[in-house]
Amino acid sequence: MTVFKNNGNDFSSYWWLALIAAVIFIGSAASPFVFSNNPQATAVFSVLLTFITTTASILATKYYAKMDYQNTLTRYGLQAWRNLDSLAIKVEKAINRDTIESFQLEEWLLDIDRAKLGWRDLLQELFALQERLEKESSEIAVRYQEQLKSASTPEEVNKIQKEREDALAEKSAKAPLPLRLPVSVPCPECGTEQTGLLGTNSADTGWILCVKCNVKFAVHRAIDGSVRVGGTLKGPKKDTPLTCPDCNYENSIDAKKTAGIILCDTCNTHILYSGSKGKFKVESLGVTNSEISCPYCNEKQQIWINPTREVAFLTSCKKCNLPVQISGSKDNIHTSKFEKVTSD
Ligand SMILES: [Zn+2]
Ligand SMILES: [Zn+2]
Ligand SMILES: [Zn+2]
Structure with a gap:
């Protein structure tokens, strides 16, 4: 498909032609010396040849690594695009409807989950890095929080705040995704202290679910770095x-x-x-009503299947944590490994 033609690759193929031409040129230029049994010329020729073949193999490795990476990215990208496209169609169909049933939302979430899981697979090292940086940043935040409590003068407070910002900015610069830190705020509905994650950039918004009253509310990062509690998100009355x-x-x-x-x-x-x-x-109808075996590790586990309709969702194995795809109906349940992206 012409869409995926990459100019970088075309450029690389010119390099091959140039290298082959160089080998032929140097080879023929050096041959008279070789034939004349000149040991110096032979040495120069072999050094040149070694240099060229080494350069060629380095370039070849880079070229193929790049091609392979390009192909993998293309496959994952296409898979994610398909899932999002399928989601877009479902959303378009729902726009003119008055109500959206929860099973429809579940279906949409499945499309999103599939797209996200594919990418998580490809980017797992980045996610591990992100997790580590968020953990370290949380520790920094807690440490400075304690220092701030014991600060006695406004100058001292300013100094600690500045140090905290520098330390967090350093972590943030290394993170592949915006860093989120735990924040504790009172729930706007019941007043109990709740903890959730919020980005460190000003104007970032996060959602916290109050474990006491089950209300979701927004938290915003203000320009001065402080946290403001926003409105609540209530479901149907x-x-x-x-x-x-x-x-x-x-x-x-x-x-x-x-x-x-x-x-x-x-x-x-x-x-x-x-x-x-x-x-x-x-x-x-019970907490769970069906048993499945994990398609990766065979561990048996109890799950809930809505008995009134066909289902399709992703769950993760309680033992090996890998994503398991569930589909079918309660009496005819099908489990499979989460579709790895396959090339077309
Ligand atoms: Zn609450
Ligand atoms: Zn009960
Ligand atoms: Zn398993």
Whole structure:
């Protein structure tokens, strides 16, 4: 395909022609000396020949390494493009619809996950580096936080803040992705202190899920480096009670819903319900309802499959942590290794 023609590679092939021409030229220029049994000329000729063949092999290694890398990048890039394209089509179809069901969102997430996992595979060294730098940066932040607490004069505070910024900027410069650091702020809904990750650049935004009241809220990095708490993100209004048949905990569901499956907030069982407000018929379907074997390490594990429809999602093996693709229905479940990118 002409789309992937790379000018750099064309340029490299001119190098081959130039090198071959040089070998022939030097070879023929040096032959009279060789024939005349001149030991000096023979030495010069062999040094030149060694130099040229060494240069050629270095260039060849570089050329093939580059080609191989280019091909791998092209394959991963195409795979990611396909997943994103498929997602774009689904989003376009949904634009004119009034409601989006959660299974549709799950499907979209699957496309995103596939694209991300492919890249994570290719960039795993970079992600390991990112993880290490974020850990080191967190340690720096904690260390300076303690120093700031014991600072007694404004000058001292300024000095510590400056040192902290320099130390963090040094880590940030090495990181392949924007660095995020843990921040602790009070939840705007219930006031309890919650911790989440936030980028170090001004105007960065992060989302923290309050573990107490289950509300997601935004945190922003201000220009002076401080953290501001933003608005909350609330799901559909949940005001109809639904009692869990297993643990009797009173869960809340969307008032408009008359049937469906929810996860019990306390015991994690799946509750199947139908009927109307106040007189729901409920049944516990369990925390998990199916068993699969990991396609990589064969470890057996329990998972949850929605019994009311076809599913397709990614999960990770609890033992080997590798991504496992699940598809099918509860009675006909199919597991496979996460599709490695294959060349077309
Ligand atoms: Zn809260
Ligand atoms: Zn329960
Ligand atoms: Zn496994």
